[in-house]
Amino acid sequence: MRSYIEETGFFAGHDPRDLLKTYGSPLYVYNEKIVRSNLRRLKGLITKYPYRTNYSMKANSNLALLRIAREEGLNCDAMSEGEIRLLLKAGFTPDRIFFVPNNVSEEELKFAVANGVMTSLDSIDQLERYGRIAPGSKCAVRLNPGVGAGHHKKVVTAGKNTKFAITDDQLDEMFRVADRYDLKIVGINQHIGSLFMDPEPFLSAVSNLIQMAKRFGKLDFIDFGGGYGVPYHKVSEDEKPFDFDSFEKKFEKLLDEAVEELGYVPLFKTEPGRFAFCEAGVLLGTVHAVKYNAGKKYAGTDIGMNILTRPTLYGSWHDIEVIHDGTVTTDDPQQITVTGNICESGDIIADSRTLPKIVTDDIVCVLDAGAYGYAMASNYNQRLRPAEVLITLDGGVKVIRRRDTYEDLFRNMDV
Ligand code: LLP
Numbered sequence: 001m002r003s004y005i006e007e008t009g010f011f012a013g014h015d016p017r018d019l020l021k022t023y024g025s026p027l028y029v030y031n032e033k034i035v036r037s038n039l040r041r042l043k044g045l046i047t048k049y050p051y052r053t054n055y056s057m058k059a060n061s062n063l064a065l066l067r068i069a070r071e072e073g074l075n076c077d078a079m080s081e082g083e084i085r086l087l088l089k090a091g092f093t094p095d096r097i098f099f100v101p102n103n104v105s106e107e108e109l110k111f112a113v114a115n116g117v118m119t120s121l122d123s124i125d126q127l128e129r130y131g132r133i134a135p136g137s138k139c140a141v142r143l144n145p146g147v148g149a150g151h152h153k154k155v156v157t158a159g160k161n162t163k164f165a166i167t168d169d170q171l172d173e174m175f176r177v178a179d180r181y182d183l184k185i186v187g188i189n190q191h192i193g194s195l196f197m198d199p200e201p202f203l204s205a206v207s208n209l210i211q212m213a214k215r216f217g218k219l220d221f222i223d224f225g226g227g228y229g230v231p232y233h234k235v236s237e238d239e240k241p242f243d244f245d246s247f248e249k250k251f252e253k254l255l256d257e258a259v260e261e262l263g264y265v266p267l268f269k270t271e272p273g274r275f276a277f278c279e280a281g282v283l284l285g286t287v288h289a290v291k292y293n294a295g296k297k298y299a300g301t302d303i304g305m306n307i308l309t310r311p312t313l314y315g316s317w318h319d320i321e322v323i324h325d326g327t328v329t330t331d332d333p334q335q336i337t338v339t340g341n342i343c344e345s346g347d348i349i350a351d352s353r354t355l356p357k358i359v360t361d362d363i364v365c366v367l368d369a370g371a372y373g374y375a376m377a378s379n380y381n382q383r384l385r386p387a388e389v390l391i392t393l394d395g396g397v398k399v400i401r402r403r404d405t406y407e408d409l410f411r412n413m414d415v
Contacts, residue, residue: 002235003328004367005282005321008034012395015326016284016363019389024403025363026285026303028374028388034280035065035370036393039072042228042272045248049255050267054098056226057083059273059371060281062388064400066090069276077271081108084117098223100142100189100271101126102164109133120189120223122165124174131181140187140221141166141174145208149201149227150193152314158192158205165190171215188213191225191271199247202227203254210258213266222258223269230278232368235319242275274371281370283308283386284323287362288341297336299358304340305347306380308366308373312346320349322356323363332357338364342381374401379409 005011010031011019020027042053054077055069061083067090069076075096078084081104087097094116101108102122106129112119113134121127122142130139144167148159157164166174178185192205206224213222228247231239259265285303292298310316320338322329336358338350349366358364377385384404389397 001330001333002238003321003330004235004279004319005365006328010034010282010391012391014391014397016323016365017326019397020284020286020363022397023387023389023399026283026301026307026386028281028283028369028386030062030065030277030281030370030388030390030400032068032280032390032392035068035277035390036072038276038280039069039074041244042270042276043072043074045244045270046252046255046268048252049259049265052221052267052269054223054269054271055276056271056273057087058375060277060373060375061086062374062400063090064390064398065277066092070096074276075269078117080104081111084112084115088115098140098189098269098271100191106133113137118187120187124166124170124177127174127183128177128181131177131183135181135183138184138186140189140223141185142189142191143209143212144168145190145192145205145212147201147205147208148193149196149205151195151229151316154314155195156193158190168212171212175215185216185219187219187221187223188216189223189225189269189271192227194227195229195274196227197229197231197242199242199250203250206251206254206258210254210261213258213262218264219266221267221269223271226270226272226274228272228275230274230368230371232317233319235321235367276371278368278371281368281373283366283369283373285364285366287358287360287364290358290360296352297334299336299338299355299362299364300341301338301349301364302341303338303349303364303366304342304381304383305344306342306378306383307340307386308349308369309376309378310372311349312344313376318349318369319367320353320355321365321367322358323365324356324359328365329356329362342383379404382409384409 120140144165148156233239289300387403388401
């Protein structure tokens with residue numbers, strides 16, 4: 001079995017035991033070198049045409065990491081007022097933020113308008129609400145290209161079975177509403193879903209969106225959304241990374257056709273979230289108990305479903321490396337179910353997984369935890385959310401979010 005953390009020198013020589021001792025267990029650890037290299041990969045995706053990458057900050061909204069994304073020259077999309085506020089705090093100017101909300105209040109839309117943030121409306125109702133707030137202004141609309149894709153039905157966001165976006169047959173009505181409020185639709189966007197390793201659905205959605213673009217006047221930008229996949233089985237099955245090189249060629253060819261069909265060159269954008277930080281983050285936790293039930297071995301850790309929700313919510317797979325006495329072990333493989341410390345039987349990180357022998361006080365290192373990890377964490381069971389640390393380029397360790405305290409937990413109830 002490969003070891004991702006050894007191959008990448010993930011901890012830059014730091015002993016994971018020391019990290020946990022200093023910053024508490026569990027702990028999210030990010031590697032700045034990997035972060036920057038992934039951001040650069042995304043930024044340079046298309047070079048032939050005017051192109052921008054919007055980092056979709058819902059995947060990881062740590063302020064220090066957002067600042068790195070800003071330094072690397074990415075723009076961002078935001079889903080809520082809170083995300084816009086955080087991006088402004090991270091130093092993004094409003095022209096580098098694209099607000100892509102769903103079912104938002106008048107107040108939230110007003111906040112975006114007051115801050116000069118370009119906004120996309122994803123239903124005719126929301127467009128009308130926006131028109132009442134900011135008649136005569138510029139905006140964008142989110143369209144449903146009819147094709148969806150994703151690792152789980154809960155994250156497929158286009159096609160027939162979704163709450164998102166405006167469909168082809170609603171365009172006439174949409175244009176009427178836009179005219180009524182003298183809105184200038186300067187951009188269109190889509191997001192078909194999260195995590196594809198096979199780019200075909202994304203590429204056919206690109207074609208479909210281009211066809212829909214013909215219904216509009218000259219657009220300033222066309223945004224094709226995110227979804228680039230990450231190989232979550234790279235250690236266990238040697239899964240290969242998303243093939244950006246072949247994707248780029250096919251994507252660029254479609255953009256050639258788009259430019260020809262449209263007769264102008266808009267700014268093209270994509271909107272990846274996961275790819276930016278997923279592999280740059282791991283989650284360390286401690287094994288506090290090993291036990292058997294009906295012959296099944298359980299390794300009970302402090303990584304509850306509140307710390308990493310994805311396995312419970314989607315049945316998602318995360319490769320796990322086991323650290324024994326400070327080093328990665330591959331000894332004595334056996335079937336083990338790795339669980340957390342939350343009061344639910346579904347609190348499982350890995351079910352009946354072949355893993356090296358685990359004993360109490362070992363450390364488990366959950367890979368690919370940098371996206372939709374901390375971002376989806378909660379205080380369920382009144383557990384503290386962990387600290388986040390960054391292994392910096394010079395090999396130092398920087399705390400980029402402190403661990404919750406019990407005061408943090410109770411503050412809002414002190415009323
Ligand atoms: N743009 C929009 C409008 C989105 O809603 C999303 C993700 C993205 C871009 C970025 O997609 P990505 O490149 O990260 O696939 N919690 C789930 C993923 C939810 C994705 C939500 N939207 C998970 O853990 O797999």
